[in-house]
Amino acid sequence: MKSNMSVGIIGVGTIAQIHINALKKAGQRIVALCDLDTTRCIEASDKFSLNAKIYSDCIEMLDCERLDVIHICTPHYLHANMICEGLKRDVNVLCEKPLAINEKQLVQIEKSVNISNAQLGVCFQNRFNASVLYVKDYLKDKEILSASANLIWDRGINYYAQGKWRGTWSQEGGGVMINQAIHGLDVLQWLCGMPEYVTAYTANVSLKNVIEVEDTAFGLFKMKNGGKFVVNATNAASFCFPVYYMFRTSGHTVELTADNIIIDGKFITKSDGLPIFGKEIWGVGHISLIKNFYKCLENGEKFSIGFDEGKNAVKLVLAMYRSNGQEIKI
Ligand SMILES: NC(=O)c1ccc[n+]([C@@H]2O[C@H](COP(=O)([O-])OP(=O)(O)OC[C@H]3O[C@@H](n4cnc5c(N)ncnc54)[C@H](O)[C@@H]3O)[C@@H](O)[C@H]2O)c1
The missing domain is CATH 3.40.50.720 (NAD(P)-binding Rossmann-like Domain)
Incomplete structure (x- = not known):
């Protein structure tokens, strides 16, 4: 072309x-x-x-x-x-x-x-952030036994007032999970593989009578190898923290947050001593x-x-909505 x-x-x-x-x-x-x-x-x-x-x-x-x-x-x-x-x-x-x-x-x-x-x-x-790519490469020949994503943001009344579609089941299709935390689920499933089961809870804890959808969610996903990954997400905080992922293999712990990668307690830097670039600059x-x-x-x-890659995180979000506190097959 x-x-x-x-x-x-x-x-x-x-x-x-x-x-x-x-x-x-x-x-x-x-x-x-x-x-x-x-x-x-x-x-x-x-x-x-x-x-x-x-x-x-x-x-x-x-x-x-x-x-x-x-x-x-x-x-x-x-x-x-x-x-x-x-x-x-x-x-x-x-x-x-x-x-x-x-x-x-x-x-x-x-x-x-x-x-x-x-x-x-x-x-x-x-998936194109240098830090995510670094961790993807580091983990490629290791078995991930456990992982988590902590996704803590501030999306208040003013955010939801920006568009009538926001905060509605019929047009946004959900809240924090389908809009913001879907990125975290995508990174987790990209690095850990598609899980088989989920137990999830969702709630509207801070914007009752403002939005119909959840502003907070917890999901426990069972992976094919018996390991688990966990997602904690909320839009109800009063500050947007950098996303924070952890991965545990049989011998190593990997932390990934904003610009920093920490493996077994040591900061990973480029040859010039600077951190490996993450997603601090929006739009990159x-x-x-x-x-x-x-x-x-x-x-x-x-x-x-x-389609095959893009659908996975949607399927995980929809399974979280279906779960309602019960373990279900994805
Ligand atoms: N990848 C990311 O990190 C990221 C960040 C922000 C938003 N998004 C996504 O981008 C999309 C848009 O979000 P946004 O924040 O820009 O929303 P927005 O409300 O600011 O913009 C949406 C635009 O679509 C227009 N629109 C609505 N119905 C239309 C129609 N039938 N035909 C043509 N235009 C129509 C609206 O008038 C509006 O200008 C969403 O899917 C959102 O999840 C992704």
């Missing part, structure tokens, strides 16, 4: 700004922007000097433009249909997480993936992921986070 592709973006809100910036850095041409609120498109087109065509309906955009790629940056419940509309026209799709908000949508997406000549990629950008993971997605398209290679 050609190197200078025609790109359309659907949903020009908060995260789209990061996509546009990354696309500009990668030298791609953003030819169309689509948002129900077209003033957002006009503002972004001006801000990034895009001179893009503007649409309020993504079907019209897909039918009028000859696009190579669309980026889906809309609320969660819309992802599945938009993915399928792109794929059925053989337009490559890069979709924000989560791929879907229920099993039915996952089945719908899988069918479209199987009959399309185009690729689907999912934005789990933390997106730049790496988007560059890599386009490189794969140009070279005719399969992007590493397609």
Whole structure:
């Protein structure tokens, strides 16, 4: 495929700004922007000097433009249909997480993936952080016996007021787990493998009468080797702490937090003594992921986070919601 592709973006809100910036850095041409609120498109087109065509309906955009790629940056419940509309026209799709908000949508997406000549990629950008890649490589020939993710954030009333879709089962599809902690689940399952069983509890502890969905969750996952991994997640704290992962093998303990990797109590640094870069600078993971997605398209290679990889964390989140305190098969 050609190197200078025609790109359309659907949903020009908060995260789209990061996509546009990354696309500009990668030298791609953003030819169309689509948002129900077209003033957002006009503002972004001006801000990034895009001179893009503007649409309020993504079907019209897909039918009028000859696009190579669309980026889906809309609320969660819309992802599945938009993915399928792109794929059925053989337009490559890069979709924000989560791929879907229920099993039915996952089945719908899988069918479209199987009959399309185009690729689907999912934005789990933390997989491109140097620190996560370092730990992935360190653990590749070791058996992980136990692991955990501590995910402590502050998302209050003002955050949920930013969009009507937030905090609702029908449009966000859940709360802290499907929106924020899904990244942590994705990293855990990428490093430890897909677990078989989960026991989970979810609760709305601080935003009753504000959101319908959970702001806090606990999940205990049983791995195939008998080991377990644990997720603690909340949006109810009054500070956003760096995510904190731990991995235990038969002989080693690995801690991964923000820029730091600590193995058996020792900080791992680069040759210049600096920490291995993590995700402290927001948006850097997106730049790496988007560059890599386009490189794969140009070279005719399969992007590493397609449907099969992207669906795993969704399945884990949905299993947590089903569990309701009982151990269930995933
Ligand atoms: N990967 C990450 O770290 C990360 C970070 C933030 C957000 N996200 C994801 O990005 C997506 C968008 O989140 P956001 O924070 O940018 O939300 P947002 O509310 O700021 O933006 C969403 C935009 O979509 C538009 N929209 C809604 N319905 C539409 C439709 N039918 N057609 C076209 N446009 C429509 C809205 O008008 C809005 O401008 C979500 O999936 C979210 O989980 C990912």
